[in-house]
Amino acid sequence: MSNSGTKTEPPPAPAVRRGPLARLSPGDGTGALLKRAAATGGLVAVAIAIALIKSGSGLVVWQSVVTGLLMGGLYGLIAMGLTLIFGVLDIVNFAHGALLAIAMFIAFGVVQGTGLHPYLTLLVAVPALFLIGAVVHRGLLSGTGGASLENQLLITLGLSLLLENGLLMFFGAEPKNVALPGDFQFSLFGAVVSGARLYAFLGAIAIGALLFWLLRRTRFGTAIRAVAANGPGAELVGVNVRRVHTLTFAIGTACAGAAAVLAAPLVTVTPTLGEQFNITAFVVVVLGGMGNVAGALVGGLLIGLVEQLTTIYMDGQSSLLGVFAVFLIVLFLRPQGLFGRRS
Amino acid sequence: MTTTEMLKIDKLCAGYGRMRILHDVDLRLGEGEIVALVGANGAGKTTTLRAVCGQLRPESGTITFAGSPTAGRRPDQLVRDGLVHVPEDRALFGTLTVEENLRMGAWTRPAAGAEAGMREVFELFPVLAERRAQVAQTFSGGQQQMLAIGRALMARPKLLMLDEPSTGLSPKLTWAVLDAVRRIRDTGVAVLLVEQNAKQALGIADRAYVLESGSTVLHGTGSELAGSAEVRKAYLGL
Numbered sequence: 001m002s003n004s005g006t007k008t009e010p011p012p013a014p015a016v017r018r019g020p021l022a023r024l025s026p027g028d029g030t031g032a033l034l035k036r037a038a039a040t041g042g043l044v045a046v047a048i049a050i051a052l053i054k055s056g057s058g059l060v061v062w063q064s065v066v067t068g069l070l071m072g073g074l075y076g077l078i079a080m081g082l083t084l085i086f087g088v089l090d091i092v093n094f095a096h097g098a099l100l101a102i103a104m105f106i107a108f109g110v111v112q113g114t115g116l117h118p119y120l121t122l123l124v125a126v127p128a129l130f131l132i133g134a135v136v137h138r139g140l141l142s143g144t145g146g147a148s149l150e151n152q153l154l155i156t157l158g159l160s161l162l163l164e165n166g167l168l169m170f171f172g173a174e175p176k177n178v179a180l181p182g183d184f185q186f187s188l189f190g191a192v193v194s195g196a197r198l199y200a201f202l203g204a205i206a207i208g209a210l211l212f213w214l215l216r217r218t219r220f221g222t223a224i225r226a227v228a229a230n231g232p233g234a235e236l237v238g239v240n241v242r243r244v245h246t247l248t249f250a251i252g253t254a255c256a257g258a259a260a261v262l263a264a265p266l267v268t269v270t271p272t273l274g275e276q277f278n279i280t281a282f283v284v285v286v287l288g289g290m291g292n293v294a295g296a297l298v299g300g301l302l303i304g305l306v307e308q309l310t311t312i313y314m315d316g317q318s319s320l321l322g323v324f325a326v327f328l329i330v331l332f333l334r335p336q337g338l339f340g341r342r343s
Numbered sequence: 344m345t346t347t348e349m350l351k352i353d354k355l356c357a358g359y360g361r362m363r364i365l366h367d368v369d370l371r372l373g374e375g376e377i378v379a380l381v382g383a384n385g386a387g388k389t390t391t392l393r394a395v396c397g398q399l400r401p402e403s404g405t406i407t408f409a410g411s412p413t414a415g416r417r418p419d420q421l422v423r424d425g426l427v428h429v430p431e432d433r434a435l436f437g438t439l440t441v442e443e444n445l446r447m448g449a450w451t452r453p454a455a456g457a458e459a460g461m462r463e464v465f466e467l468f469p470v471l472a473e474r475r476a477q478v479a480q481t482f483s484g485g486q487q488q489m490l491a492i493g494r495a496l497m498a499r500p501k502l503l504m505l506d507e508p509s510t511g512l513s514p515k516l517t518w519a520v521l522d523a524v525r526r527i528r529d530t531g532v533a534v535l536l537v538e539q540n541a542k543q544a545l546g547i548a549d550r551a552y553v554l555e556s557g558s559t560v561l562h563g564t565g566s567e568l569a570g571s572a573e574v575r576k577a578y579l580g581l
Contacts, residue, residue, distance in 0.1 A: 219446070219454060226436045226447045233434030236396070238422030238451035238498060 036338055044305065051312045059190050064308035066191040072304020073204040074263050076297035078277055079284035080208055081255030084215075087291025088228040088248045091141060091152050097278025098160035099136075099253050103129050103260035104269050105167055108178050118178050119199070122261045129257025133250035141249070142242060160274070167271035178264040200262040207258050208297050211251070215293060224248055228291065279320065280307075283327040289337030299338065302326075347374045348407070349502050349533040350395070355404035357394045363402065364390040365557045372502070377524065377534040379565065381541040382554035388537040389431060391554070392504050395535075396428035397421045409501060423451045425501035431510055433491040437480030441471050444479050444490055448497030457497070464493035467523055485516040492523065496532075503527065504535045509543065521547050545569040 051061045082096045106128055107121040140146060140155050180196045187193070215221040227234045227244045235241050267273060284303050288295025303323055310322025330337070350372040358364040364387045372378045380388050393399040395406055397418040406413045408426050418428070436444050445464060449457045465472035468489040474482075479490060488508055495503055505524065509517040517540070525547050528534050538544035545551055548565035553574060561574065568574045 222439070222443050222447060223450065225439060226443075229436040229438045230434050232398075232430070233436060234447070235398075235418045236422065236428055236430065236434055237448050237494065238419045239447075240417075240419050 033339070040302070040338055044302070047305075047309055051309050055312050060312065062189065063191040064312055065305065066188055066193060067197070068305035068308030069301055070193070070197045070201040070304070071266075071307070072301035073201040073208075073297075074259050074300070075277075075280055075284050075303050076300025077204040077208050077259040077262075078256055079281045079288065079296040079300050080211055080293050081252035081259075082281050083285045083288065083291055083296040084211070084224075084255070084293055085249055085252035086285065087293070088224055089137075089141075089245050091146075091249070092149075092156070093249075093252070094153065094156040094278070095136070095160040095163065096253070096256055096281060097274030097276075098163040099129060099132065099274070100256040100260045100277050101167060101271060101274035102132065102163055103257035104178075104264050104267075104273070105171060105271075106257075107261045107264045108171075108176055108269050111178055118180055118265055119203075119261065121264075122258060125257045125261050126254050129260075130250045130254040133253030134246050136253070137246045137249035142245060160278075164271050164274065171271065173271065176269040178269060180265040183265065194266075196265040200266060203262045204259060205297075207255065211255065212293060214251075220247075276320070280323060283323050286327065286335075287330050287337055289339045292337065292339050295337060295339035348372070349374050349376070349409060350535065351405075351407040352391070352395070353405045353407075355391070355394060355401055355406060357390060357399055357401040357404075359390075359399075363557070365394065365401075367404070368554070368557070368559050370552055370559060370562075372533055372535055374501075374533055375528060375531050376549045377528050377536060377547060379536045379538060379541075379544040379548035379551040380554055381538055381544055381551060381568075384539060386554040387557040388539075388554055389506055390557075392428060392430075392506050392535070392537060396426060396504060398428075419451075422498055425499070426504070427495045427498045427500035427502070428504045429491045429495045429506060429508070431506040433487050435479045435482075435487055435491055435494070438478060440476050440478055441490060442475045444494050445471075445497050448494035449499075451498055456499075460497045460499070464496055467496070467526065468493055484511040485513070485520070488512060488516075488520055489523070492520070492527075496527065500532055502533045502535065504537070506537045507539060508536070509538065509540050517543060541574075542569070 048061060048065065051064065052058060055061055078096070078100065082093060085091055085093050085096075103125040106125045107118060110116055110121045110124050111118050136159065140159065141152065146152055146155060180199075182195075184195045185192055186195075213221075215224060223234065223239050223244055224247075226237075227239060227241055227248075231241055234244070280303060284296055284299040287302060288297070288299030303326070306322045306326050307319040310319045314321060348371060350370065352368055352370040355368040356363060356365055368387070368391055370378070370380070370391075380391065382388055390399065394401050395408070395413070397413060397416055397420070401414075408421065408424065411424075413421060413426075416424075436447060439447070442461070445461050446457050449460055452460070465475075470486060471489060471493055474486070479487065482490065492503075492505070492508070508520050508524070512520065521543055524534055524536065536544055536548060545565040545568055551562065551565050551568045552559045553561040553568065561568065561571075563571070
């Protein structure tokens with residue numbers, strides 16, 4: 001194209017990142033963060049107050065708040081995996097929900113086949129999802145085919161269809177249940193809480209904390225954040241960026257795997273149940289700030305709450321309606337999320 | 344002349360797609376030497392560094408680092424071998440603290456040695472010690488350059504390649520950075536320094552090459568080149 005005399009030197013490989021700058025922690029001004037947290041808390045208080053007026057029963061609202069927060073912990077864990085993958089790899093994984101469904105069927109299958117306690121299937125489902133995640137990244141997404149945003153969308157969406165229909169083929173469409181042996185119910189200041197719900201919440205928070213510790217306190221976690229902050233820079237200090245990408249994708253899907261096992265006793269297991277979790281998780285990720293792992297956990301709790309309060313606000317409507325309303329409001333007013341930074 | 348050759352570039356040709364930038368670049372760099380690569384904007388200085396560090400695959404020619412050819416080795420593998428590159432944009436981890444950036448610099452080293460490495464970096468750039476808990480993206484240009492060089496030193500390089508370290512720095516800061524480069528050389532690290540600011544680069548370099556339209560057209564000691572009428576006219580604007 002050009003003769004040898006031209007003095008043009010293309011700029012070095014672009015270090016420009018698509019999408020918002022990945023932020024794995026809210027490191028910006030603590031003051032601004034507190035202000036936003038206070039504003040969020042205020043909005044939640046108002047929402048609860050309106051629910052009180054609407055329903056006229058403190059107990060009903062209290063029950064919703066408790067159920068919402070407990071379920072929100074699970075949403076948080078699912079979204080943490082999704083937002084981690086986005087923050088580090090810039091991949092929006094539309095197969096996250098379908099992978100979660102796979103994990104749930106693994107839990108179901110193992111419980112059926114071996115009579116193992118449902119929570120012990122974590123030992124099978126989490127490593128399995130880690131492995132599947134690694135294979136999906138290596139096989140489908142890490143090559144040049146997975147480089148463009150459109151291809152990532154097509155690949156992950158196609159994968160989710162494939163997985164869902166695979167489950168349908170092997171397990172059939174009839175709903176299944178994973179019963180928790182010795183499940184119990186107790187009253188938390190009047191709200192009825194089942195043991196399964198409490199365990200799911202505590203387990204999700206514990207695994208979320210573990211992930212956070214991994215990212216903040218370990219050498220490998222620092223490398224993950226370094227790759228998110230500057231991929232070419234990570235390569236220049238000797239990090240095998242492709243390997244970090246694969247492992248991060250695997251960790252992200254393993255989070256979905258853990259959440260699936262914890263959620264299994266609470267839901268009706270069907271091949272398509274991943275879809276609803278997927279949508280909810282996307283809203284949580286946007287709410288918490290794309291790529292912000294801690295934000296995802298807080299966002300999860302908020303969305304769990306919104307879902308439950310919706311059923312009070314709008315009798316008989318799908319709880320997703322409220323979730324979408326919040327989604328639109330956030331996109332309109334604060335597209336970078338509650339804890340993201342404008343970039 | 345040099346006793347041991349750290350870097351040897353022979354007839355290197357490289358480019359982007361069908362656009363060839365480098366035509367027959369030849370360069371020798373010995374142990375513990377500062378070699379400057381100077382030339383006008385677009386002469387191929389950055390492309391040369393990118394080819395050496397493994398980010399850009401050469402079309403032809405050979406690059407030999409510490410006695411073995413670099414062909415087919417990825418950048419992260421070459422870091423393990425002791426070849427560390429600081430690009431012009433510095434490629435820092437903006438959301439990480441100074442300490443985390445430095446620890447990442449030692450990624451290829453045993454974790455136990457990181458403390459000692461950090462002490463040495465803080466001795467060279469005391470300002471980094473004061474700000475070790477601060478996030479890198481809040482830094483000024485000069486501090487970022489110091490952090491970038493410090494991070495590179497954490498890998499214990501045999502050869503340090505610096506691309507335009509004076510970009511965006513005041514003359515005073517440039518001098519401070521170049522002085523640090525000289526002190527790094529005195530610890531036995533070979534340095535390949537790319538500069539558009541040829542005057543200062545020739546001032547600290549043991550030897551230098553002039554790159555023009557993708558070819559090395561002149562070489563000599565720093566003072567020889569700085570004194571040559573041809574170079575002064577064409578590249579130093581004196």
